[in-house]
Amino acid sequence: MTRDQVFEFFRRLAEANPAPTTExxxxxxxxxxxxxxxxxxxxxxxxxxxxxxxxxxxxxxxQMTALGEDDLREAIKSIGLFNTKAKNVIALSExxxxxxxxxxxxxxxxxxxxxxxGRKTANVVLNTAFGEETFAVDTHVFRVCNRTGLxxxxxxxxxxxxxxxxxxxxxxxxxxxxxxxxxRYTCKARLPECWRCPVIDLCRYKPKTPxxxxxxxxxxxxxxxxxxxxxxxxxxxxxxxxxxxxxxSRPSRLP
Ligand code: SF4
Numbered sequence: 637m638t639r640d641q642v643f644e645f646f647r648r649l650a651e652a653n654p655a656p657t658t659e660x661x662x663x664x665x666x667x668x669x670x671x672x673x674x675x676x677x678x679x680x681x682x683x684x685x686x687x688x689x690x691x692x693x694x695x696x697x698x699q700m701t702a703l704g705e706d707d708l709r710e711a712i713k714s715i716g717l718f719n720t721k722a723k724n725v726i727a728l729s730e731x732x733x734x735x736x737x738x739x740x741x742x743x744x745x746x747x748x749x750x751x752x753x754g755r756k757t758a759n760v761v762l763n764t765a766f767g768e769e770t771f772a773v774d775t776h777v778f779r780v781c782n783r784t785g786l787x788x789x790x791x792x793x794x795x796x797x798x799x800x801x802x803x804x805x806x807x808x809x810x811x812x813x814x815x816x817x818x819x820r821y822t823c824k825a826r827l828p829e830c831w832r833c834p835v836i837d838l839c840r841y842k843p844k845t846p847x848x849x850x851x852x853x854x855x856x857x858x859x860x861x862x863x864x865x866x867x868x869x870x871x872x873x874x875x876x877x878x879x880x881x882x883x884x885s886r887p888s889r890l891p
Contacts (some may be wrong), residue, residue: 666740
């Protein structure tokens, strides 16, 4: 995409959703950090369901370590990989208390030094809790950037580096939210909803998905295919009949 197209891409996403943010619920940076750690390979909705009652009681690392790993495991058992995640959350809470006085640190290096915290989690916390212009690349952002041609790359690091380079102001702060939401609700993994996409003319993905009323339903397609097979078979039989007739009319060699 050209520089003007990239600007127009984000201008339209911003117009449709002027104040995007994460769908993970939290009331302070610590809860956000915990929620992001829990959201690995899980949906934000499932994390919110488990964390709502938990976050009513637990707002600080000290409260989390007082709760303990067993009770935390019980509270988050509806989330995938809850055993490992409970261990990590307790370990990262202990590290926050021991090394950062119970506060969430504000640098990438410090965040990434915490148990269970990778680059993507650090990017989300830096952006959402502290207002940094970071680009967290999750599965949705990775897909949208590659499909559209906005910031193609073979790895999440490559995509992130391209986004760093091409996203203009005033969109840098919220770019990753727009890309996540666009991927989650419009440019979906299985079937992108191109017919209602605000950036359809800027996106290089082909073929574009037509509106539902113009699409042949799979069941209708199967019926059509069965009907056409039957028609072909019937036609074949009709064509074969004269030959069968000729063979019957041949003189018999038998006396
Ligand atoms: S046109 Fe389709 S593939 Fe392109 S961004 Fe929109 S939904 Fe995704």
